[in-house]
Amino acid sequence: MASVKQVQITFDCAEPERVARFWCEVLGYVVPPPPKGFASWDAFDRSLPPERQGAAFACMDPSGVGPRLFFQRVPEGKVVKNRVHLDVRVGTGLVGEERVAALEAECARLIELGAVRLQLLRADGFNESCLLMQDIEGNEFCLD
Incomplete structure (x- = not known):
């Protein structure tokens, strides 16, 4: 069996280029x-053709390591919680208040880009703290 390389x-969205450019800023x-x-x-x-104009956009990791992100226009809006979401790893290796400070600092930067802060989930002895957010079209993601 071949392995995935x-x-x-x-992402399904209403405005592919706008959402792609948001994620370019988030992830570099x-x-x-x-x-x-x-x-x-x-x-x-x-x-x-006119009906295909603006229907898709993409962004990529300049180092070639991270996955390519593809954004496609769909007619329906988002109505329920994502079944899959991105974890933006900004607190790796940090614990306690140092981790929360790093999450909050990145949250502040992303709010300036149009993201929405939802909730800080504090460490519970099993998971470290993470911050739940939404992108500019309401897709959930975590600062982890």
Whole structure:
């Protein structure tokens, strides 16, 4: 059996480019180069049929280590909690109040980008503290 070498994480959303650019800022990701023959993503987008324009966007880890993120426009809005979410690892190796301070500092930065703070879950003897948040379209994620 072949082993999986890469993973792409796909987000359903209303505004793919807007959400992709938010996650670029959160993760330090970049927009990949446009397809061959196009000077920009805008030029590529204009070449598509009107119903496909603005329907998708992507971002990637500039080091090539992290998964590619793909954002696709869907007609329905988000109505329930995500079954899968991203954990943004900002407190790795930290414990107690030092960890909470790192989570809160990153939370403040992400709020400036349009994220929403939901709830701080304090360490419980089994799990370390984490901070529940939402991206600019209401998708849940954790600062961990």
